[in-house]
Amino acid sequence: MLDSRWFKAAGVAVALTLASATAAHAAPAPDPAAESAAAVVTLRYDDSRAGGWEAAIAAGVASWNGHVGNVKLVEAAPGTRAEIQIVATSGWPQATLGPVRPGGQARVELGSQAVAQGHDKTRIAAHELGHSLGLPDTKPGPCSQLMSGSSAGTSCK
Numbered sequence: 315m316l317d318s319r320w321f322k323a324a325g326v327a328v329a330l331t332l333a334s335a336t337a338a339h340a341a342p343a344p345d346p347a348a349e350s351a352a353a354v355v356t357l358r359y360d361d362s363r364a365g366g367w368e369a370a371i372a373a374g375v376a377s378w379n380g381h382v383g384n385v386k387l388v389e390a391a392p393g394t395r396a397e398i399q400i401v402a403t404s405g406w407p408q409a410t411l412g413p414v415r416p417g418g419q420a421r422v423e424l425g426s427q428a429v430a431q432g433h434d435k436t437r438i439a440a441h442e443l444g445h446s447l448g449l450p451d452t453k454p455g456p457c458s459q460l461m462s463g464s465s466a467g468t469s470c471k
Contacts, residue, residue: 413448
């Protein structure tokens with residue numbers, strides 16, 4: 315289970331990152347409910363080339379969606395464009411440092427090398443998705459900081 319304290323802090327960082335990117339184009343909405351709904355950025359991901367990682371990706375996406383209110387990650391329908399391309403590789407996990415925006419492009423590589431060393435697949439997927447949302451590594455760091463990545467050790471879940 316990923317630490318919810320980390321997601322609260324990360325949610326603020328993602329909100330600030332995305333807000334600063336769009337602030338010049340923002341206009342106040344007359345209805346607070348409409349403003350809240352309009353503030354949610356939906357990003358599509360394609361994991362069709364991430365065989366063996368589907369459950370970890372789904373859990374990582376669910377954690378982000380459950381803890382961050384201004385971004386919603388959704389699986390792209392087959393044949394449609396996705397902002398986040400997720401692929402399985404034999405190397406070390408890595409990702410494009412975003413934030414990716416609607417219509418943009420980011421790549422997440424989920425590498426089996428980290429799994430072979432004992433790192434948790436769900437933590438890897440959630441961590442790399444964090445990069446696509448604009449969050450850098452926070453190394454070294456404890457398990458409670460998702461973006462500490464591998465520096466926190468293999469016991470982190």
